[in-house]
Amino acid sequence: MDEDVWMQSQSGRRKQDFGPKVNFKKRKVRLGSFCGLPGTSRDLVLRMLREPALVDFQPVEQCNLDYHPQRGSAIDPHLDDSWLWGERLVTINMLSDATLTMSLEEPPAELGLGRVEGEAGVDVAVPLPRRSLVVLHGEARHKWKHAIRRGDVRARRVCSTFRELSAEFLPGGQQAELGAQLLDIALSFGGSRRQKQ
Helix, strand or coil: CCCCCCCCCCCCCEEEECCCCCEECCCEEEECCCCCCCCHHHHHHHHHHHHHHHCCCCCEEEEEEECCCCCCCCEEEECCCCCCCEEEEEEEECCCCEEEEECCCCHHHHHHCCCCCCCEEEEEEEEEECEEEEEECCHHCCCEEEEHHHHHHCEEEEEEEEEEECCHHCCCCHHHHHHHHHHHHHCCEECHHHCCC
């Protein structure tokens, strides 16, 4: 990854994006200069497909992120878009251990954690050992926000997050034709920042 160009991102992070150009507010997707996921990811994607929960996973976007404590790297609690991105978010944690914070603003009654006025909801610290893979889906994907807190970045952390398409872009969806085109490009594994310099 370090042979490709890292771009400055928000909150002290650096990133490499391999995916289409997206305007989430206007719900527009453009191919732009999208050449596919990086060739170096082909074997990794094939290995992910051997996992039962990912047997039909077809990533259309890969975002590499570089966190470093000296830059104060973090990402605030958020939910990833669900108009374009599908059910599963897959992240591979590299270089160092990290902690993923999952938060729920309104805990369900069955947890017995009723909200106290003035207090936040529920936070759960999820250890991400170096070289681990995490899949967010279901309620973890759609109800629980996820974050990497500044204080939880103790050494350089690099991660790759892979996203699949939502039902709107799959066969039978309103934008199935565009979805098929995006998948063809993504899975050609022709992407590299070095080619664009």
